[in-house]
Amino acid sequence: MSRDSLAAAALVAALLAAAAAPTLYTAAANGLFKKPPRPELVLPKGGDGKCVEPTDYMRANHMKLLVNARDRIVRGGEKLDKYHIEGCKNCHARRAEFCDRCHAYAGVKPECFGCHYLP
Amino acid sequence: MKNKIRFSTIKGNSREYVLLVLSLGFVSFCGFVAAWLRYTHGHYITNMTNAVPWGFPKIVAIYMIGLSAGSLVLSSLSGVFGITEFKIFARSAALLAALLLIGALMSIILDWGRPDRILVPFVHINPRSMFSLDAMFYTAYILTCFVYLWAMFKEKTELVKRLGVLAIFIAILVHSGTGAIFGFVGARELYHSPLLPPLFIASALSSGSAMMVVVMYLTFRWSRRPLDDALLIRLGSYMAAFLLVAGFFIFVENVTRAYFPANYEVQRFLLTSGNKYSQIFWVGMVGIGVVLPLGILFNPATRQNVGWILFASALVLAGVLAERYIIVIPAQVFPIDLFPGMKVSSPFMDGVVAKYSISVVEAFYGLGIFTFVFFLYALALKFFELLPEGAEK
């Protein structure tokens, strides 16, 4: 190995380390190996506990339903239906007690709420 | 190949080299900080407005695409037309072409409102949009550049020749497409012109040869490798030819537009109003960009002199930047005539000349990305065999 290729390898390693640093730092700050407690969700009061689809299905697929509704309604010009995001707030009164907690637990940052108002 | 040219890397451990790389890196870092600020705050920290949605980043982007297309064509000349003198910079020119186009794309994409949606143009295509088509051309262009480079490194002469033809074709396609982004916009008189694609090609070739003169001179000088003056003189004569063509297109475009009475007002605004734009047009684009360098390159006393050719090249590089400014900005600044024969006023800048000046953020942004290309180029000289050991026969 020449000195130059060593230097190149060191440079690549340094770049990789620099790129990974924020992720590692965040992971460490949040407890890398600790399993966080399951989020406590506040469910709508007085409801029958059913969403527009069964709970298990919603938990896994609500984002697909939302994206599908989005495309049907925005681009396809269909009328608003029960799958549209504007319908969520009819039952889930507070986003902070439901959507946000689970999203924080799962570590996802959906962009929906920048534009769509959920109280 | 009678006398084969041997290429090698530079040592790159002198203090000057390290300093150069570090300072280039620092300027490009500042550029990325500016881009990050722009992204996190929004476009209001730039001087772009709803009336002038395209600002300096766009200017830098098309400038760099031009330089890229020009240097790729010059690089291919050696293989395709057997201009063997040009072989000594064929590799570095092709690498610069690839890097410059990557830089141009960075300049465009980081200027989007949503650069995080970078994959969307690859998923959703609109065959009628020049942007969408150009996205495909740019991708093909970068790939061609790298395959072409690889073939040159492996000394596959026949393949280099064929790829060179392809590279010339794609370079022209890419840059015509870039001109068509503006030329196809019918809403604004100053954009709508079938001459923009060929003008873009002519300026690409002139600015590309100017850049090769400057970059080659500095590279060979600083890496202490011998460079034949005849090469720079030859590049200078090429540049003069390209400049003539570019000047011709500029002339034809403006005369054609000025001939029609509906365009009197906009041409008066651009050419004779004495405002910022007509000053940049006459002094920057025509004077510095075409007339002065032509004078130097056609004057028998100066055209054989490397110092003068370097000076002319620097003028051309500045002049073509002014040309890109004149292509992008005045068309947006000048109000659209929605109601011919009536004066319009509204709270939305209707009927008035909009204001635009390059903001500090945009300047850092453009300069930073431009420098980043040369930062990568300087690094590449150390790690790839780009420079010939002896340029003299």
Added chain:
Amino acid sequence: MTDMDRRGLLKAGIAVLAGAALAPGVTLIRAFADGGEGTSSSPSASKIRWGMVIDANKCTEKCQECTNACRTENNVPFFGDERWDGHWIRKATLTPEIEGARSRSLPLLCNHCENPPCQHVCPVAATFTRHDGIVMIDKHRCIGCRYCMAACPYKARTYVFKQPDAWSNPDVPKRDKGVVEKCTFCAHRLDQGRLPACVEACNKSGEKAMIFGDLNDPKSEIYKYIRELSPKGIREDMGLKPKVYYSGI
């Protein structure tokens, strides 16, 4: 994969097959003429063509009801700086270049062209024409390149320069910074059978300068109005076929 996706895919597949089998050139031209993906040239497209007539003789200069109503209804960003303020509809004052001529005031908005240049240039087909002729922006897809703003001759489009932080109308989405927005003819209200906010406000103010309706419906008020008084679109010479007509200019 959902039903919708499957149907779309099937349609695309059939189109490709038919194109390959019959006349590739023809399909190519068709695809270009339709503006590529996102237009609704499917047979299920409705016959409705929403349009608007603005009577400049009735519109007064002081009245700002339509612009205010639009701002409130659609959460159009307002920062108090003309460089960045959003405008879906704006009031303009026209003065003929003749001594002592009467000036007119009228609202300018997206003309929902039949040949929308903004849609033609959009690199990601975020701008599309809905089945009822409304030109809309899919803000979920817009990359914020602002090509459409350069291409629109009516300056109908504005860009979100700054993050707007509050909703004036929570039932309608606002925009994140970094996308382009414009008038939608209040498509969400039309879907509920209501008039666009500007038209409603104009009627309420008593000026009644705006007529809104289906250009294809012979029984509609707008249809009869256009038949009788033949109002003109702005810069019809450009061939964009705008669907907002003006009378009295």
